[in-house]
Amino acid sequence: MDYKVLAENILSGVGGKDNINTGWHCATRLRFKLKNDKLADTKKIEDLDGVVTVVNSAGQYQVVIGNSVANVFEPLAELAGLENTDDQIVDEKDQPKENVLNKLISFISGVFTPFLGAMAGAGILKGLLALLxxxxxxxxxxxxxxxxxxxxxGFFYFLPILLAFTAAKSLKVNQFVAVALATALVYPTLVAITGNSQTIDFFNIPVIPTTYTSSVIPILLAVWVMSYIQPLLDKLFPEAIRNIFTPLFLLIIMAPLTLIVVGPLGASVGTLLSNGISAIYNFAPAVAGALMGAFWQVFVIFGVHWTFVPVMMNNIGKLGYDPLLPILSVAVVSQAGAALGVFLKAKDAKMKSLAGSSVATALLGITEPTIYGVTLKLKRPFVLAAISGAIGGAIAGGGQAHASSFTLPSLLAIPTYLGKGFVSVIIGLGVAFILGTVLTYLFGFSKDTNVATVDDQSAEQEGHHQIIAPVDGTIIPLKNVKDEVFASEAMGQGIAIVPTSDIVKAPITGTVSAVYPTGHAIGIISEKGVEVLLHIGINTVELNGQHFKTLVKKNQKVTIDEPLVEFDRQAISHAGYDTTVMLIITNTPNYDISVTDNTLATDRDWVLKLTDRHIETSNDYKGEVQHV
Structure with missing residues (x-):
């Protein structure tokens, strides 16, 4: 895949770099804060090869890529002048207003995302050591x-220092002063004093003995308070001495303020949260497990799962364990099981490939590609996975399983669940995975069509669609073209034509959905929802538009047989490129496709006949083409 081309298309889709306030990436998503969401073409971005889906939630415009997100972000950052951060300068006039919840979620995700991988690795290491x-x-x-x-x-012991750095970055205050403040909280001398329940005072003001190692909320609250004090000090001191005196007085003010007021307050809030979670969980652990097992991936979809991260980490710091993490692993594994069910049942090569790869990534804790690319897209598998997660979560919760350290919910986290309830979480994981697989295989596909139900308008319509040849020439099976992606039908079924003319025409009446700048490809969506991709030549994108003349624009209405592109066959061939024209139905899963028996394509001869969701199939090229 050409990540630079994908980055260019995504940048264009979000409205260009002038529409981006900030942009960064996490484990699977490109995350943007746009000046105007309405300028983003979500449909265009979702149609890009390499994009799983788009989510606009929690004040962020999120483009789900999957495990290769870093490869896409690198050229995107270069094109748009971005860094992997959300602390870039933002014009407040252009910044959309966010509600309190969205601001909180955005802040928490900005704080934890940079070191989430390292934290997960450290947590797994502690779990493995417990196993050894x-x-x-x-x-x-x-x-x-x-x-x-x-x-x-050590990662968790000095966690306040890491949180201080990322929180200060998110709140746009001096990161190193925030780190210095955090080091005071975990300074060995003070830790020893509080550990022995000794008391000290600050000019006769008593300091409450509180331990801040491995804590979360106190330092976040302290940096938040600091974000209000620093601007006041910056205004107070002249620019010539500001770089020294602002940090000096920040430490003079914030260190005692944090140890006397802010820190104990944050610790008390953390204790209340932990006690509250424990009370609810202990009252009905199986019910709590069922609810979290069922709805955790729903929280992920809306981005609100971030609000649980500080709570779970606070539980481990205060209680020494967290009861939620094992249940969340059950929810994750249930999605992997549903993806396996789709893989075993689906006949479409592209969906089978995506579902198969999604099983592995979901088992490792990365579920976005699984959700957006497979289970949620097909609807029923997502619901069945939620049911499986609820049953498995009830088992894990009922056994009062808990995690001894924080890590990403996945099979890799199993060693961190050693101890009370370990057997129950293993059973819960197995039940969720197996149920997700079996239920999806048996019930995730509609009985009348043997096709997974897709929330697509075109799949709900009945009738036939005839598609004419887009260019004169000789028809050959798509599997015979010299391009692995098209030949494998990974992008959809269709035909290929060795052209004998230099004009590509509309094979169906509809709207131009995509016009590639190089002129080598055109996308059209028919009035009834058939999605057609016309690709002229193999690897002709490398010509950068030379020998191509585009005759239409994006969003233009076109009628059948209307000229779309002029191209110079001979010049392209002399340049060393194959001129075969491919016609692909990119939403193949919605149709039963018949291919004409003719071997020659002439104007107004139909070459493909699409029948909505019929099941009569055959593997022969001349006749019925097997449908998913």
Missing amino acids: LALGWLTEKSGAYQIWYAAGD
């Missing part, structure tokens, strides 16, 4: 154990 101790392969006194434990536990 249980198996007797290591002892707590062994050097290997102590070194690895320091690497894993």
